[in-house]
Amino acid sequence: MKIKSSLFALILVLSTFLAACGGQDQAEESGESEENEEIEVTEETLKIYTTIFPLEDFARKIGGEYVDVQNMVPVGADAHTFEPTARQMIEVAEGDAFIYNGAGLEGFVDALINTVGEENVTIVEASEGIDLIDYDHDQSHGDHEEHGHEEDHDHEHEEHGHEEDHDHDHEEQGHEEDHDHEHAHNHDEDPHVWLDPVLSIALAENIKTTLIELMPEQEEYFTANFNEVKEELEALDAEFTQMAEEANKDTFLVSHAGYGYWEERYGLNQVGITGLSPTNEPSQRQLQEIINFANEYELNYVLYEQNISTKVAEVVQDEVGAESLYLHNLEALVAEDVENEEDYFSLMRKNIESLRTALE
Known part of the structure; x- marks a missing residue:
């Protein structure tokens, strides 16, 4: 069990944080996807937490039998406005990896990272390395x-x-346009990269790299699964192109x-x-x-x-x-x-x- 004694102090910090955020209980009302309950967690299973469904789905497809993936944002919620519960934050701290989209999508991420940053959990911004488009x-x-x-x-x-x-x-995707706008919110760039099948290959590859780092003995397995995901994303891109x-x-x-x-x-x-x-x-x-x-x-x-x-x-x-x-x-x-x-x-x-x- 990875939880450290420092997490008892963490609970107090989280309670203060959540009170400031309004103390939402969305996750406890809806919970994670039902299929998560069917996964048998063993010593050889990586515990992965994600924030949006595409990351959850890619992680599950690439990790296969070696991962237990749970999405923090519950069924029917909105990642832009979601706030996690204290229980969820502690579970992330006990997990092996926390994979989030980034690019300003999840408003709670900075506080979560500051809270669990000293714990033994790998933090991954899935959109890292992707050229984001400016939002007009x-x-x-x-x-x-x-x-x-x-x-x-x-x-x-x-x-x-x-x-x-x-x-x-x-x-x-260089996007040299100078959109010199004043923004009513914090999004200068469009975070919805997962809707582009080609850019989603980069999301999936960042997940594959993380899983290999956490479980290098399964590199061949993770790579083979990633290649299947990549091929299907390329096929999806071709279908989008034809429709347009x-x-x-x-x-x-x-x-x-x-x-x-x-x-x-x-x-x-x-x-x-x-x-x-x-x-x-x-x-x-x-x-x-x-x-x-x-x-x-x-x-x-x-x-x-x-x-x-x-x-x-x-x-x-x-x-x-x-x-x-x-x-x-x-x-x-x-x-x-x-x-x-x-x-x-x-x-x-x-x-x-x-x-x-x-x-x-």
Whole structure:
């Protein structure tokens, strides 16, 4: 058992921290995914904690029988606003690795790292080494005149610099635009890297490297599993590319602006009703701009998400007379996903089909 005597002091520190944060009990209400209960933990099992579902899924696929993976953000919650319980923080300190997305997504991470940093747990920022795109705040509130939206949609998208050869060198993610915006929240860069299948290869590779460091005798096993994940991510990228090239439109209307990496990779344009964080709601003027834009460009669908409030999006849908579809942002599962045994790839392929309909 890894817990040290210093953790008794840790409990006191955590109690103070959580009181300042409002003392949420989300994790205890929903718990981790039910499948975690089926894992038999042995001395040869690595205890891994993650923050979002893609990291949980990749870690489980790569680690296989040698890992017990638990996601801290419970079913149906939002990683942007989630706060862990004291019990969860102590469990992380007793674990082998804590793997988080980073890039400003999880607001609680800095406090957690400061709290458990002296314990024998490996801390991994999964997005490390990935070139992040800057978040254009105008795109979340209907200021999209620059996209043009030619109805022939030849998908060359010169204005975005998206060469169609898809050589997948990460250098193409250089993102030299100078988005010199004042931000209402702490996101200067878009953290939703897992929605890009190509960048997700880097996430998975960082997880593989961590598992090998923790259990070097299983390097061959972890590497073989990673290669399978990589191949499926490459296939998913090809499916996304084909869908985007075949679409009649290039713009979709979605409840929050978390899909910038699809713009960057596939030349698609999002109109986010709320901002990069779902708490960044539009003003009345911005809301009217979104409605006007949707009417002008005949955006006939509003895409809702599984863990984001529908209140503002419903206003837009009613004003536009649009139909509803669903995108899954994959941050966290909902109960239906658990029941259906969904994984990263099944959910992303459902997203492709939703986009195919929305872009008709």
